[in-house]
Amino acid sequence: MLCINKITSDHVIDYAAEELKKYLRMMMPECGDVKICYNPDAREGFRLGLMQEFKLDVSDAEDPELDDILYIDTDETGGVIAGDNPRSVLLAVYEFFRQNGCRWLMPGVDGEFIPMKAIQPVHYRHKPSCRYRGQCNEGAEFQQNMIDVIEFMPKIGMNVFMIEFFIPMSYYRSYYNHESNKENRPAEPVSDMTVLQWKRQCETEIAKRGLQFHDIGHGFACNPFGLDHAWRATDGDLEARITPEQRRYLAQINGERKLYNKLPKFTNFCMSNTEARKLVVNYVADYAQNHSNVDFLHVWLADSKNNHCECEECRKKIPSDWYVILMNELDEELERRKLDTRIVFIAYTDTSWGPLEETIKNPKRFTLLFAPIYRSYTEPLPRNRENDVVKPYVRNGNVPSSGFGYLDQWKKVWKGANVAYEYHFWRHQCYDLSGLETARRVNEDVKIYKENNVNGIIQDGSQRSFFPNGLAFYAYARTLFDTSITYEEIVEDYLSHAYGEDWRQFRRYLSEIYEALPSEYFARDKAKWNEKVHYDPVRAEKIASIREITKKGRELIKANYNSEYRVRTVSMRLLERHAEFCDLISDWMAAKARGDLEEAMRLYNVARVECGRFEVEFEEYFDHCLYFSEYFHTQNQQYRGDKGIFA
Numbered sequence: 001m002l003c004i005n006k007i008t009s010d011h012v013i014d015y016a017a018e019e020l021k022k023y024l025r026m027m028m029p030e031c032g033d034v035k036i037c038y039n040p041d042a043r044e045g046f047r048l049g050l051m052q053e054f055k056l057d058v059s060d061a062e063d064p065e066l067d068d069i070l071y072i073d074t075d076e077t078g079g080v081i082a083g084d085n086p087r088s089v090l091l092a093v094y095e096f097f098r099q100n101g102c103r104w105l106m107p108g109v110d111g112e113f114i115p116m117k118a119i120q121p122v123h124y125r126h127k128p129s130c131r132y133r134g135q136c137n138e139g140a141e142f143q144q145n146m147i148d149v150i151e152f153m154p155k156i157g158m159n160v161f162m163i164e165f166f167i168p169m170s171y172y173r174s175y176y177n178h179e180s181n182k183e184n185r186p187a188e189p190v191s192d193m194t195v196l197q198w199k200r201q202c203e204t205e206i207a208k209r210g211l212q213f214h215d216i217g218h219g220f221a222c223n224p225f226g227l228d229h230a231w232r233a234t235d236g237d238l239e240a241r242i243t244p245e246q247r248r249y250l251a252q253i254n255g256e257r258k259l260y261n262k263l264p265k266f267t268n269f270c271m272s273n274t275e276a277r278k279l280v281v282n283y284v285a286d287y288a289q290n291h292s293n294v295d296f297l298h299v300w301l302a303d304s305k306n307n308h309c310e311c312e313e314c315r316k317k318i319p320s321d322w323y324v325i326l327m328n329e330l331d332e333e334l335e336r337r338k339l340d341t342r343i344v345f346i347a348y349t350d351t352s353w354g355p356l357e358e359t360i361k362n363p364k365r366f367t368l369l370f371a372p373i374y375r376s377y378t379e380p381l382p383r384n385r386e387n388d389v390v391k392p393y394v395r396n397g398n399v400p401s402s403g404f405g406y407l408d409q410w411k412k413v414w415k416g417a418n419v420a421y422e423y424h425f426w427r428h429q430c431y432d433l434s435g436l437e438t439a440r441r442v443n444e445d446v447k448i449y450k451e452n453n454v455n456g457i458i459q460d461g462s463q464r465s466f467f468p469n470g471l472a473f474y475a476y477a478r479t480l481f482d483t484s485i486t487y488e489e490i491v492e493d494y495l496s497h498a499y500g501e502d503w504r505q506f507r508r509y510l511s512e513i514y515e516a517l518p519s520e521y522f523a524r525d526k527a528k529w530n531e532k533v534h535y536d537p538v539r540a541e542k543i544a545s546i547r548e549i550t551k552k553g554r555e556l557i558k559a560n561y562n563s564e565y566r567v568r569t570v571s572m573r574l575l576e577r578h579a580e581f582c583d584l585i586s587d588w589m590a591a592k593a594r595g596d597l598e599e600a601m602r603l604y605n606v607a608r609v610e611c612g613r614f615e616v617e618f619e620e621y622f623d624h625c626l627y628f629s630e631y632f633h634t635q636n637q638q639y640r641g642d643k644g645i646f647a
Contacts, residue, residue, distance in 0.1 A: 002078065003035045005042030007049030012086035012210035016093045017048055020081070023097050026114045045078040048089055058084040060127055066212070067131055068159060072096050072124040079121075087159060087210030094155045096122055103497045104155035106470045107148040107463075108620055110570045113497045126482070130446070132419040132456030133480040134160025134212070138426055139462030140174035140625035143198045148620065149463040150205045156474060157481035161206050162214035162298070162458055166223065167196050169230050180625040181612035192230075203293060214296040214344065214458065216287070221302045222264035224283035225249050225276075229265045238262060249276040251309035253396065266304040271322035272313035277329055285333045288341040296367065298344040299330065305349035306396040317358075318393050320351045320410075324358035331362045344369050346421070347410055352401065353393040354409035363416035370410075370454060371421035372402030377428035378520040380444040383451070404452055418454045425461025429472065430630045431523040433582055434514035436491070436507070438472035443487045446479040456480060466621035468510065468578035469498055469571060498571045502560055506575070509553045513582055516542045516549060517589060522634075532595065540593035546586035550579040577618055584610055585631075592635070604635045 002024060004017045021034040040053070051058050051071050061067040061084050069084040070092040081096055083089040094104075099122045103113040135153070137146070150161055164171075172195045178185040206213045219229035225246050231238055239259055242250075250257040251268040260267040269276050288297055301323065308319045317325075327345050334341060347354075348371040360366055375381070381404075382388060388405040391398070407418070424442050432438045449457060457480065465473050475490045495503035524533050557576055563569050584607035591600035608628045615624045 001032050001035065003037065003045035005037050005039040005045050005047050007040050007042065007047050007053050009038060010086045013048055013089050015208055016090040019090065020046060020048065020093045023102065023114065027100065027117060027119065029116065046074070047078070047080050049082055050089070051082045051084050054080055054082055056082065067127065069127045070095050070124065072122045075121045076119060085210070090154050090209060091157060091159070095124065099124065104152060105474065105494065105498050105567055106466045106621060107145070107152040110566055111470070113565055113567050128157065128481045129450060129483040130456035130480045132160050132458060133158040133477065134162060134214070134458040136162035136164055136458050136460045137168060137171055137463060138460050139171065139464065139623045141171045141463055142175045145463055145620055146202050147205055150202060150209070153211060154209050156477040158477050160212045160214060160458055163199055163202060164217045165229065166216065166219055167192050167230060168199060169195050174625045180608060180628040181615055183609045184612040184615065207293060212295045213293060214298060215291065215294040217298040217300045218265060218303045220280055220284055220299050221268050224279045225269065227264035231264055233262060249273060251307060252311045253307065260302065260304060260307045266302055266307060268302040268308050270309045270311060270314060271319070271326065272309070272311065277326055280326065281330045281333050284330055285337060285339070288334060288339050289337060294341060296342045296344050298346070298369065300346045300348065301351065305400060306398055308350055308396060310395065315395065318353060318356060320353055320355040321358045323351050324355045324360060327366065328361050331365050342367065346371055347406060348373065350398065352406040354406070355413055359413045360416070367417040367419060368410060368414055369419055369421050370407050373423060374400040374402040377424060377441060378523060380441060381448040383448060420449050420454050420457045421460060422457045423460050424476070425459050425465040425473065427630045428523065429465055430627045431519040432514065433517060433585065434510040435469055435471045436510055436514060437519055439475035439490065440487050442472060442476045443479045443490060446476065447483050450483050462623040462626050464619065464621055464623040467618070468575055471495065498568065500560060500563065500568055502556065505556055509549070509556060512549045513546055516546045517586060522589065534592040535595045536593045540590045543586050543590040543593055546582050550582055553579055574618055574621060577614055581611055601635060604631060
């Protein structure tokens with residue numbers, strides 16, 4: 001009989017022991033029960049605990065609380081599974097099973113590949129390449145999916161989960177109101193109270209697994225003044241709600257202090273106003289004091305650009321200098337309250353330019369988040385820095401820019417920890433019908449960030465980024481875990497487990513779809529938008545060929561339709577629906593390529609409604625609202641996004 005002895009007493013290690021027991025019994029259904037005990041003196045069976053208690057070296061961890069080390073030394077009957085912190089012990093348990101042939105390809109039980117076999121010895125020690133390996137909630141989200149994704153994260157070696165906003169109502173509202181699929185699903189409104197309770201449930205699930213919890217982001221530029229970041233344009237005349245006391249704190253633009261673009265979330269405050277900064281500092285400090293479970297508190301400014309105060313005092317410094325002053329004052333208040341909360345500040349839009357005069361006084365408290373939202377995703381990050389020119393800062397007159405040159409400017413005064421905030425799984429995945437190119441891009445980009453001393457990524461992306469499969473997200477996780485892994489290794493690993501022996505044929509099938517409608521055409525440079533931006537009769541013929549490609553693909557799907565492995569059966573059903581999706585998208589985009597915009601609008605709506613009819617079948621993996629909201633912008637030539645500033 002197998003047994004599991006917990007050497008270290010910790011709630012995350014308790015969970016790790018339960019996961020070890022569960023998957024041992026799934027792999028070996030006739031192995032009998034697996035007993036779990038707390039026995040720090042154990043010498044037999046599986047022994048779970050901290051490497052430090054096993055007298056194992058952890059000197060390569062700069063900070064054992066943040067840097068994971070996985071240690072496994074096991075045979076057929078047990079052995080040591082350890083880590084330098086409790087989370088790392090859980091990661092080591094999953095790595096033990098991965099090396100025994102298990103794979104977690106998508107969230108939920110239907111995404112598991114668990115072979116039935118006897119366990120084999122594993123001898124392994126690894127410090128993941130990147131400290132921060134995470135995701136931030138985005139898109140249209142529903143609660144069960146959130147729980148499933150949090151459970152999924154450590155199974156693929158990730159260690160960070162961020163929940164944006166005080167109450168992430170906008171993301172939940174998009175799903176529960178079925179905003180892109182009203183023809184098929186009536187609205188199911190949820191209240192602020194419900195969403196707040198759900199956020200706390202998510203926080204508990206994050207803590208259960210010992211993941212780093214990152215919190216908030218936008219909201220601290222308006223909420224301290226009684227202006228709710230969640231207010232919407234449909235909530236009435238918001239400008240009329242603002243009191244004279246509140247108005248004097250707002251950024252002055254064109255001689256007026258008012259809401260920018262009519263919403264608090266886009267509005268910055270007058271950062272030279274000492275009273276305003278004090279209100280923000282106390283609000284952040286109060287939140288930190290009342291939410292001690294937060295590992296990293298993100299304190300960002302308004303979610304817009306060219307919207308900083310133009311008053312005489314604010315003009316004396318660029319926004320990043322005022323931002324650093326604010327961070328230093330926050331640090332002083334947190335020190336006064338004896339709070340050790342870690343703070344994340346962001347290089348984003350107008351704070352992409354590094355400060356000219358100010359420096360962070362206590363770098364141990366802070367982490368810099370580099371968010372190049374204006375980069376291109378149709379090409380990798382640049383390795384050649386010769387053309388990476390930083391344009392001079394112009395108050396409220398900047399052309400959107402991103403690049404490592406801006407990070408270098410920050411690094412002149414910032415020597416602390418850096419992490420990237422990325423967007424591969426936000427809008428940009430919507431333009432890759434294969435998933436193959438997004439996987440290639442993220443594998444390249446993670447490595448380039450590491451070369452530039454950026455120690456990981458948090459993805460601002462949908463929790464449902466698994467359509468037609470989870471290859472791209474898997475590539476993201478595996479590359480963060482080990483930057484030596486190649487794209488080809490990841491493709492074979494993932495697709496062979498998802499599709500079986502015919503995986504190469506499925507790869508060719510998906511590649512053919514991509515070649516007919518590549519993302520560089522689909523997401524064509526929207527800085528040059530006009531009604532003819534997609535006009536290309538030759539491309540129209542190629543796009544129309546997708547129906548022939550999917551016709552052949554359906555034969556391949558049919559030949560592999562059912563499997564003894566549930567994940568492969570589910571993968572075939574996903575590809576079956578994906579073929580319908582591609583047919584409908586190709587009809588729409590072929591009409592755009594022919595220049596028939598009226599017909600294209602009709603076909604866009606056909607695609608949206610028809611895909612909506614079977615949304616519930618695969619909503620765990622596909623974010624219908626995100627995709628069709630983004631496609632709406634593409635259809636109507638309104639979105640100015642993938643500009644390719646790095647080029």
